Amino acid sequence: xxxxxxxxxxxxxxxxxxxxxxxxxxxxxxxxxxxxxxxxxxxxxxxxxxxxxxxxxxxxxxxxxxxxxxxxxxxxxxxxxxxxxxxxxxxxxxxxxxxxxxxxxxxxxxxxxxxxxxxxxxxxxxxxxxxxxxxxxxxxxxxxxxxxxxxxxxxxxxxxxxxxxxxxxxxxxxxxxxxxxxxxxxxxxxxxxxxxxxxxxxxxxxxxxxxxxxxxxxxxxxxxxxxxxxxxxxxxxxxxxxxxxxxxxxxxxxxxxxxxxxxxxxxxxxxxxxxxxxxxxxxxxxxxxxxxxxxxxxxxxxxxxxxxxxxxxxxxxxxxxxxxxxxxxxxxxxxxxx
Amino acid sequence: xxxxxxxxxxxxxxxxxxxxxxxxxxxxxxxxxxxxxxxxxxxxxxxxxxxxxxxxxxxxxxxxxxxxxxxxxxxxxxxxxxxxxxxxxxxxxxxxxxxxxxxxxxxxxxxxxxxxxxxxxxxxxxxxxxxxxxxxxxxxxxxxxxxxxxxxxxxxxxxxxxxxxxxxxxxxxxxxxxxxxxxxxxxxxxxxxxxxxxxxxxxxxxxxxxxxxxxxxxxxxxxxxxxxxxxxxxxxxxxxxxxxxxxxxxxxxxxxxxxxxxxxxxxxxxxxxxxxxxxxxxxxxxxxxxxxxxxxxxxxxxxxxxxxxxxxxxxxxxxxxxxxxxxxxxxxxxxxxx
DNA sequence: CTGTTAGCGCCTTCAC
DNA sequence: GTGAAGGCGCTAACAG
Numbered sequence: 001x002x003x004x005x006x007x008x009x010x011x012x013x014x015x016x017x018x019x020x021x022x023x024x025x026x027x028x029x030x031x032x033x034x035x036x037x038x039x040x041x042x043x044x045x046x047x048x049x050x051x052x053x054x055x056x057x058x059x060x061x062x063x064x065x066x067x068x069x070x071x072x073x074x075x076x077x078x079x080x081x082x083x084x085x086x087x088x089x090x091x092x093x094x095x096x097x098x099x100x101x102x103x104x105x106x107x108x109x110x111x112x113x114x115x116x117x118x119x120x121x122x123x124x125x126x127x128x129x130x131x132x133x134x135x136x137x138x139x140x141x142x143x144x145x146x147x148x149x150x151x152x153x154x155x156x157x158x159x160x161x162x163x164x165x166x167x168x169x170x171x172x173x174x175x176x177x178x179x180x181x182x183x184x185x186x187x188x189x190x191x192x193x194x195x196x197x198x199x200x201x202x203x204x205x206x207x208x209x210x211x212x213x214x215x216x217x218x219x220x221x222x223x224x225x226x227x228x229x230x231x232x233x234x235x236x237x238x239x240x241x242x243x244x245x246x247x248x249x250x251x252x253x254x255x256x257x258x259x260x261x262x263x264x265x266x267x268x269x270x271x272x273x274x275x276x277x278x279x280x281x282x283x284x285x286x287x288x289x290x291x292x293x294x295x296x297x298x299x300x301x302x303x304x305x306x307x308x309x310x311x312x313x314x315x316x317x318x319x320x321x322x323x324x325x326x327x328x329x330x331x332x333x334x335x336x337x338x
Numbered sequence: 339x340x341x342x343x344x345x346x347x348x349x350x351x352x353x354x355x356x357x358x359x360x361x362x363x364x365x366x367x368x369x370x371x372x373x374x375x376x377x378x379x380x381x382x383x384x385x386x387x388x389x390x391x392x393x394x395x396x397x398x399x400x401x402x403x404x405x406x407x408x409x410x411x412x413x414x415x416x417x418x419x420x421x422x423x424x425x426x427x428x429x430x431x432x433x434x435x436x437x438x439x440x441x442x443x444x445x446x447x448x449x450x451x452x453x454x455x456x457x458x459x460x461x462x463x464x465x466x467x468x469x470x471x472x473x474x475x476x477x478x479x480x481x482x483x484x485x486x487x488x489x490x491x492x493x494x495x496x497x498x499x500x501x502x503x504x505x506x507x508x509x510x511x512x513x514x515x516x517x518x519x520x521x522x523x524x525x526x527x528x529x530x531x532x533x534x535x536x537x538x539x540x541x542x543x544x545x546x547x548x549x550x551x552x553x554x555x556x557x558x559x560x561x562x563x564x565x566x567x568x569x570x571x572x573x574x575x576x577x578x579x580x581x582x583x584x585x586x587x588x589x590x591x592x593x594x595x596x597x598x599x600x601x602x603x604x605x606x607x608x609x610x611x612x613x614x615x616x617x618x619x620x621x622x623x624x625x626x627x628x629x630x631x632x633x634x635x636x637x638x639x640x641x642x643x644x645x646x647x648x649x650x651x652x653x654x655x656x657x658x659x660x661x662x663x664x665x666x667x668x669x670x671x672x673x674x675x676x
Numbered sequence: 677c678t679g680t681t682a683g684c685g686c687c688t689t690c691a692c
Numbered sequence: 693g694t695g696a697a698g699g700c701g702c703t704a705a706c707a708g
Contacts, residue, residue, distance in 0.1 A: 001450075003701055014679045019703060029677060049453035050397065051701030053388035054684045061434070068420055078416035082406055085435040089444065094434045094453065096399070097423040106427065112339075114685095115387035115432065223619045252620035259623070281561045282590035282620070285597070341685055352695045357687060367693060389685030392700045452701095 002043040011039040022047060053114065061094045062305055063116045065107055065130065067123055068099045077122075079276060080144065083298035084120065091306050093117075111139050118309050120144060120301045124155075125192040142305040144297050145194055146319070154308060156300040156320045160195050160246075160274075161202025163290045163324035167244045167272045168206035170288070170326055176242040176270060179207065180215040180233055182226070182254070184247040199246055199274075215240060219250050226250025227257040234261065234269075242270040248279055255283065277327065286329040293322055340381040349377040360385060391452065399432045400643055401454045403445055403468065405461055406437045415460075417614060418482065421636030422458065429644050431455075449477050456647050458482060458639045462493075463530040480643040482635050483532055484657070492646060494638040494658045498533050498584075498612075499540025501628045501662035505582045505610045506544035508626070508664055514580040514608065517545065518553040518571055520564070520592070522585040537584055537612075553578060557585050564588025565595040572599065572607075580608040586617055593621065615665060624667040631660055 008015045013032060020026045021036045028036075039045075053059045064084055066077060081097060088095040096116065100106040110116045117140065121130055124145030131153070134141045143155035164181065171179055181203045183196045200216060207214035215237055219229040226247060233240060234257075245251060251273060258269055265271055265285055273280060273287045280289035304318045346353045351374060358364045359374045366374075377383075391397045402422055404415065419435060426433040434454065438444040448454045455478065459468055462483030469491070472479045481493035502519065509517055519541045521534045538554060545552035553575055557567040564585060571578060572595075583589060589611060596607055603609055603623055611618060611625045618627035642656045 001452075005701080015702080016680080016704080017678060020678090023703085025704085027677065032678080044450075046447055046450040048392070048701050049448075049451040050388050050391035051684090052703075054386070054392050054686090055701080055703040057684075057703095059388065061432075066420075068424070078419070081416070081419060081435060082404075082437060086406070086437050089437065094399075094436075094448070096432045096434045097419060098432075099420060099424045099427065109384055110387075110432070112382075112384040113387040114339075252624075256624065286590075286594065343685080353686080354688075354696080355694060358694090361687080363688085365693065370693080386685050389700095390687080392702090393685075393687040395687095395700075 001048075002045040004045075004047065007036065007039045007043060007045055010043070011036045057114065058309075059115055059117050060092060061096060061116050062088060062302070062309075063096050063098050063107055063110060063119045065098050065100065065119055065121045067101050077294075079278070079294035080122065080298040080301075083295035084302050087299040087302040088306075091302065093302075093306065095302075105133075108133065108137065108139070111137075118142070118305045120305055124194060126194050126197060127192060140305065140308045142301050142308065142318075144301045147194070150319060152317055154304045154318045156297050156304060156318075156322065157194075158274075158292060158297070159321040159324060160199040161205070162321075163274050164199045164202040164244065164246075165206045165209075166324050166326045167274070167290050168203065168210055168212070170328070171242045171244070171270060171272065172210040172212055174270070176212065178213050178215070178237065178240045179242045179244065180217055180237070180240050182217045182219050182229060182233075182243055182245045182247050182250060184221050184249070185218040195246065203244070219247050221247055221249035223250060223253035223256070226253025228253070230254045230257040231261070234263075240269075242272070245271060245273045245275075248273065248275045251275070251279075251283060251287075272326075274324070280327070280329065288326065288328045290324045290326045296322065339386075340383040342383075342385070345374065345377045345381060345383055348381070349374045395452065396647075397453055397455050398430060399434060399454050400426060400640070400647075401434045401436050401445055401448060401457045403436050403438065403457055403459045405439050415632075417616075417632035418460065418636040418639075421633035422640050425637040425640040426644075429640065431640070431644065433640075443471075446471060446475065446477070449475075456480070456643045458643055462532060464532050464535060465530060478643065478646045480639050480646065480656075482639045485532070488657060490655055492642045492656045494635050494642060494656075494660065495532075496612075496630060496635070497659040497662060498537040499543070500659075501612050502537045502540040502582065502584075503544045503547075504662050504664045505612065505628050506541065506548055506550070508666070509580045509582070509608060509610065510548040510550055512608070515550050516553070516575065516578045517550055517580045517582065518555055518575070518578050520555045520557050520567060520571075520581055520583045520585050520588065522559050522587070523556040533584060541582070557588050559585055559587035561588060561591035561594070564591025566591070568592045568595040569599070572601075578607075580610070583609060583611040583613075586611065586613045589613070589617075589621060589625075610664075612662070618665070618667065626664065626666045628662045628664045634660065 004015045004018045008018045018036055021028050021033050085095045098107050119141040121141055121143045124143045124147060126148040128147055131147055146155040146157045183199060185196055203214055217229050217233055219225050258265055263269055274290045274292055276292045276294050280287040307315055342353050342356045346356045356374055359366050359371050423433045436445050457479040459479055459481045462481045462485060464486040466485055469485055484493040484495045521537060523534055541552055555567050555571055557563050596603055601607055612628045612630055614630045614632050618625040646653055
């Protein structure tokens, strides 16, 4: 393992010159630079990360906070993770994945030990203790999702009310008048999960706006509960002709129950899901979906965080609500109302 | 940010004592230890990761090498990532996710800079250039998957031939005699992808052993190609009554084509998939599946790697082929042969 | 444009 | 059982 001192000696320059050749933080004559770079190449030198981190007080590492216990281990999260990792790599950062739960201070400890420069917080609640913690401690972070009060907080999120509006508008255009929304709740924190709260509120407004009747069904993120909920729904309100699902994990169960009842999608029941294009493609019949741009969100999360990390003292706070787009598929889950 | 020197001063001891209190590498009197720990608590001290890494020459970070271009972004990989991250955290390591491709030396550079102590390699080919690279450079690594020659290499993998045998045995027991296998190929490297090669060979043997006739269909990891392949298969060999799929990404397409042809699963065609239990649950009708223990494999990958990292010079090489288990589900994709 | 030289915070050998 | 001190490899003043 060669060090800068080795390179400096071989190139007949000082260590700082080698350092500056690498960082470009001060002008170096072309010929000196060449000589140094040549030695670096010959020695297959790679600057030591720990030495650099110690001296510069930055680890060039960011953490993706993905609390597994609040999610159903299926879903777009992989798209978030992969796209975030790629974008981080592109910007010269390493991405570490942390699965610590809401209460856990493991990740805070990573920051305090200087192992991580900043954090991307996923599965954000309206009033999220992690967000509060990081804010108070001055830890740089960005959210995928957003809180009730986002003053001074950087985030990227899908515009859920608008996503629901797009779905409702589409269904109403096809003649549907009794529409149900099946959202995603994870137990007790039902009231605090932003996407659920926002899409429910949006649904209420959209339905009124389009002169339809809306029904709301909370559902756990599992195929099992999806089956249970749809069975109950159809028994209770047989007049419902369309369903909007925000619950990707429940889709399999929704489909199964409909089939078990001898009904057909989309003939007897139309289904629109807010989910990733890849998952919509997975279902049979294919889903009409309001696309959840997970990869884009992962990328932007990293982008916003890096801006905070590298921008000066008063970098502007970036907040971004993404516009939903609907993709109607061949043989998709939509039919004119009966 | 308190440092060890601060703690030492406040506790009235030397820095080395603080260090040893933390590492436990030499005996400290109970009362000194208490005094030091008390100061650590009061100052909310967290040992600096860079300082520690620089002095100890270990980053306590491992990388998960997950080349996105060779995989279909389904949910199974997420199970690997999450379980690996959890296990790493449990053992005091950070897990970084790297999406670099086969040729890329980005990850090697991370090792050479000391940013990473070891690597978990996923999507291993029979003759994998990355494996060869790491072996030659002496980089500690473990594979999820395995090569043609695994001498001296540590790995965990599913026993694919056995997985196929279990599926074939099950189908034959139900009376099927003409069985097709749909596997997963990613373009040109078809011949080099271990699971495909091994399961195909296993399939050939199993089919003979059970006195059935086997058909082999390679398929890209996408719903689209799954649809194409099944359509071709049924046109070419209408006598096929059962399919074994190793291609999770293609499942949606397989199902869709079968439905589009007016056929029913499992009445007209039985389907068994080698995939994770969560995904099998997602399909309608539910799949009978030979379980792919992704979470377990992620965990064991970390375990094996940490053993290599922390074990002495001659830690035994750990190699593990996991036994497949089949889960037959209610209303599953199986029916007696016509 | 280039060199010298303090640290950055921790580990660990050596000495007591 | 404890302390002193020399690195680990790099960055960034400070000084030409």
